[in-house]
Amino acid sequence: MKFGFVLRRLALIGPGKEPAEVTFTRGLNVIAGPSDTGKSFIAQCLDYALGSGAPPKEIPEAEGYRSVILEIKANSDQRVYSLERRLRGGEILRKTDGQPDQVLAAKHQGGKEDTVSHFLLDLSGLSTKKVRTNEQGKTRPLSFRDIARLVIIDEETVITEGSPVLSGQFTSKTVESGVFRLLLTGTDDSLIIAKEDPKVVKGRQAGKIELLEGLLKNTHQRLTEFGEVSTLPEERDRLTRIEASIQTALVERNAAQASIAPLQVKRGTAWTALRGVESKLAVLSELQTRFDLLQAQYSSDLRRLEAIAEAGVRLDQLKEERCPICGALAEHHDHAHREARPAPADVSQACRAEAAKTFKLLQDLQTTRAATAAEVEQLHGTRDTRQGDLNAISAELKRLMDQHVDVAAKKVDDLRTRAEICRKAIEFLERIQELDELLVQANKLKKKEKTGVAGAAVSTAQADPFSREVEALLKAWHFPDLDRVSFSENDQDVVISGRARKSHGKGVRAITRAAFNFALLRLCMEDERPFPNFVLIDSPLLVYEEPDADEASFPQDLKKHFWEDVKTAFAETQVVIIENSKQLPTDGTIRDVNVVLFTGNDQGRRGFIPQAGGGQ
Numbered sequence: 001m002k003f004g005f006v007l008r009r010l011a012l013i014g015p016g017k018e019p020a021e022v023t024f025t026r027g028l029n030v031i032a033g034p035s036d037t038g039k040s041f042i043a044q045c046l047d048y049a050l051g052s053g054a055p056p057k058e059i060p061e062a063e064g065y066r067s068v069i070l071e072i073k074a075n076s077d078q079r080v081y082s083l084e085r086r087l088r089g090g091e092i093l094r095k096t097d098g099q100p101d102q103v104l105a106a107k108h109q110g111g112k113e114d115t116v117s118h119f120l121l122d123l124s125g126l127s128t129k130k131v132r133t134n135e136q137g138k139t140r141p142l143s144f145r146d147i148a149r150l151v152i153i154d155e156e157t158v159i160t161e162g163s164p165v166l167s168g169q170f171t172s173k174t175v176e177s178g179v180f181r182l183l184l185t186g187t188d189d190s191l192i193i194a195k196e197d198p199k200v201v202k203g204r205q206a207g208k209i210e211l212l213e214g215l216l217k218n219t220h221q222r223l224t225e226f227g228e229v230s231t232l233p234e235e236r237d238r239l240t241r242i243e244a245s246i247q248t249a250l251v252e253r254n255a256a257q258a259s260i261a262p263l264q265v266k267r268g269t270a271w272t273a274l275r276g277v278e279s280k281l282a283v284l285s286e287l288q289t290r291f292d293l294l295q296a297q298y299s300s301d302l303r304r305l306e307a308i309a310e311a312g313v314r315l316d317q318l319k320e321e322r323c324p325i326c327g328a329l330a331e332h333h334d335h336a337h338r339e340a341r342p343a344p345a346d347v348s349q350a351c352r353a354e355a356a357k358t359f360k361l362l363q364d365l366q367t368t369r370a371a372t373a374a375e376v377e378q379l380h381g382t383r384d385t386r387q388g389d390l391n392a393i394s395a396e397l398k399r400l401m402d403q404h405v406d407v408a409a410k411k412v413d414d415l416r417t418r419a420e421i422c423r424k425a426i427e428f429l430e431r432i433q434e435l436d437e438l439l440v441q442a443n444k445l446k447k448k449e450k451t452g453v454a455g456a457a458v459s460t461a462q463a464d465p466f467s468r469e470v471e472a473l474l475k476a477w478h479f480p481d482l483d484r485v486s487f488s489e490n491d492q493d494v495v496i497s498g499r500a501r502k503s504h505g506k507g508v509r510a511i512t513r514a515a516f517n518f519a520l521l522r523l524c525m526e527d528e529r530p531f532p533n534f535v536l537i538d539s540p541l542l543v544y545e546e547p548d549a550d551e552a553s554f555p556q557d558l559k560k561h562f563w564e565d566v567k568t569a570f571a572e573t574q575v576v577i578i579e580n581s582k583q584l585p586t587d588g589t590i591r592d593v594n595v596v597l598f599t600g601n602d603q604g605r606r607g608f609i610p611q612a613g614g615g616q
Contacts, residue, residue, distance in 0.1 A: 027572075110141035534575070
């Protein structure tokens with residue numbers, strides 16, 4: 001057996017207190033005794049050690065005890081674990097040989113591994129399973145508390161009329177049916193894709209309507225900016241007509257532009273001719289400036305040459321006493337040196353010759369300046385004529401542009417502006433139409449859609465193998481008038497011989513509740529399905545202790561066959577039955593079974609908790 005665990009020992013401890021303990025073995029375990037000996041208290045302590053939120057009831061005998069310890073052995077690797085928890089609440093301390101002690105949270109927390117729930121689910125092979133929580137398919141991780149109510153059945157739950165699967169809480173019905181289906185089929189709800197919460201859908205729908213109404217109002221306000229606007233079809237027809245008018249206006253504008261094309265060519269020619277004259281005038285003007293500079297240079301040269309020539313004449317007339325070159329007196333002068341000096345008369349003659357050539361150049365320059373001035377004057381006249389021609393052509397072109405081309409172009413521009421306004425109006429009208437349609441759809445009540453996932457309740461077909469197990473157990477116990485056992489999908493409970501289990505008296509409900517939970521244990525054991533693989537049930541034979549009016553004649557041999565079958569059928573797993581000692585067989589049927597017997601007096605073990613003073 002690879003899933004589940006075996007209960008080994010349950011103990012209460014406290015400072016200065018003798019431990020109160022019971023031990024368990026694999027197979028059938030019986031805790032028996034009269035009332036007020038602590039039998040049900042054992043079940044409460046065991047459930048509390050496994051993570052129940054409800055601590056054991058406070059009883060006077062338990063005063064001074066502080067903690068409950070539960071020892072279990074894993075079926076997978078035979079490792080023994082100890083779970084210790086304070087009776088006043090708190091977390092659970094897990095101990096095992098070869099590993100450090102670990103504190104486990106008592107409350108299940110999905111996704112966290114340091115909880116007692118995850119630890120027990122892991123031992124049971126169910127740690128990764130998920131169950132649905134509502135019809136929309138929302139899921140959550142499985143908790144050991146979901147399983148505990150199917151393996152620990154107290155004395156009050158065993159006689160309830162409700163389904164063993166359901167707690168009676170409407171909000172938990174989907175989860176509880178899903179857990180039972182998981183145990184029967186081995187398939188959880190982890191692959192279900194959750195449908196959105198209807199409240200969220202409704203809220204989003206209201207928000208969508210509010211948004212659409214706001215957009216619609218804003219669009220209507222924007223539309224009023226275009227003045228009077230017709231309906232969408234009329235505006236579309238209007239746009240078609242405007243676009244046709246634009247095409248006609250474009251033809252007229254092109255024709256007007258074509259009619260002035262020759263004049264534009266003529267104006268271009270006149271402008272080119274004018275630019276040619278102005279360019280030549282600019283060149284001649286630059287030449288005149290340079291001629292003025294050259295004339296000034298010639299005049300300066302002539303004055304300089306005239307001055308040198310005049311100085312030479314004057315110097316030639318003077319008697320020399322000293323050499324003009326070296327300053328020596330005549331009697332001391334070197335005659336060779338004197339021969340190298342030109343005469344002033346020669347210098348004067350040379351200057352006059354140079355002046356004659358410069359004067360000739362000046363005369364030529366003046367002739368050229370006169371010719372250039374005449375040409376400039378002529379070009380000024382030509383420029384005025386060309387400018388007049390250009391002005392006349394431009395004036396004519398402007399007149400034609402104003403009368404024809406500009407009028408046609410303005411008509412095209414006006415039509416295009418009207419077309420653009422029309423397009424924007426159509427755009428807003430289309431947006432209003434679209435928003436109206438979306439608003440109508442959003443205001444429609446959304447029909448409830450199917451979730452697209454199977455129902456949460458366990459079906460009759462899914463529970464058929466389980467029903468056969470219940471039937472086999474009841475048959476082995478010699479249940480009276482047994483015919484066929486089936487499963488009611490509506491009640492989520494077994495129907496025995498055509499009669500709902502809940503319709504029986506409390507005694508029969510108790511024995512059939514035992515059959516229900518034992519059948520689930522045996523089905524999981526035989527098919528090797530994930531399960532804790534133990535069941536504790538309190539007072540299943542109530543039919544013999546406190547029978548209802550219609551149960552007084554219940555056959556006595558059922559009790560004998562019950563003990564025989566449970567002892568044999570569950571030898572490889574673990575069953576703990578808490579029962580009144582009067583219901584134990586006296587023929588040796590459970591001779592080899594682990595029986596913890598409380599007497600309620602000093603003849604043997606008085607009860608679960610040792611009596612003060614050291615007695616049992």
